[in-house]
Amino acid sequence: MDKNMIYRNFANIKDVSVLGLGTVKFGRNQGVKYPNGNGFELPSDQQIEEILDLILGQGVNLIDTAPAYGSSEIRLGQLMQQRRDDLFIVSKTGEEFEDGKSEYIFTKEHTEFSIHRSLKRLKTDRLDSVLVHCNRQDLDIINNTDVLETLSRLKEKGDILSYGMSTNTVEAGLKAVDLTDIIMVAYNPSYTEQLPVIEYANKKGKSIIIKKAFDSGHLTDNYSQIIESVVNLNGVTSIIFGSINPKNILANIAAIGG
Template identity: 35%
Template structure:
């Protein structure tokens, strides 16, 4: 699998990473996660991304993959108390959250700890950034990052405090292509694309039960992409390759709780970037349909 130099960091990341939300929220079994991540690592995966609030995701990754810690880069996030006694974004809570993540993940350090969708208002106070900087000084993380979207993300990038940036970008969510990603590129940040296949929301005939999919499902009713009307695998392939073609994107994280799905997606990603014509055609269709409230989805 292709690997890309991750901005100004010393990491070379696989273009397809693994997102840990789905295994956490679906409460996948350790046996499933062991098989899923074990086969993915053997096939070239070297980025695992999770968060403090993804239910049991950190515990599952730690219990199944800690013996292979040197085989992958490990990213997690902080910001939400998720059971800790203090309020979200409280500096002391963030310190406790980082320590809890390390314990859950069964590791002494992560490669990146990211502030999780932190607002500009909170960022301006400065203390949350200081917590991450102290964690870096103490060796609990090698780099610090920001995960989020829209103008909050733009402010975070412009602080110059962060090494990495994770944001939503896909065929239904392209605000970041103009608003934030170019700014992150200027600063040499490692860039992670989340939701790279737009939750495959176009594949639902009626509005999905999961409200996490609703915004994209609504957008797809206004986006006349012909390639979504044919074979599902071919549609997913083009959607994924579009995200990986976005200038500046180093890795795209796809979440799944199905044991073979990561490898299936890796085969699609291995086909490389879209041609310039294909990429710009998708961009043009989106730009013609985009509405003022189509902002990046947290």
């Protein structure tokens, strides 16, 4: 814990930093929506280790990955090593990304396969949280698949410590608040449609993590101000921001007094 970082409880498991690092850019530079598109080089192993030490040194203990983020899980597993226990790892299930294309699979069999693969790739005995990596049919995933039931069983077994959904529609987000431990929604000054989900989660005492707080780098607003305002929004547990640039990482952390 760092005295300059702010921590909030995540799904009654652990206190996590209000800023977490998203790791799409550790492993995937195809089919991404960043301003420079696919035209960036993945960081080297040494750069990733330096970023992990940098965030941990600043008190950031929350990290977000997914099977759909190319080699992100594998690289984290290889490179975090003794840092594992200092990190709270969120991964996902449901989206596969291969040969430049996404495929979505929400069966019981695939969910079990995916979680066990994540455990192996990340070289760990538990995932602190797993989110359903939803497409636009997120309500259908809740109503017509057994993915949440499967995650509940994996939680009972101890393979995962909590689970939730990274949703896209407000309807599914509201329902996910009732049914799961944690909800991830997009929110930034240009996209506030998910506010009802954040407010409902706050009312129900459920954790919310924010994705795309900078609209994947497309906003021209001041990023420090965005961080300050989103972190102080009632109901928000943490913002997961993406970055492989140490200068930007430090600037983002400084925005909350780090």
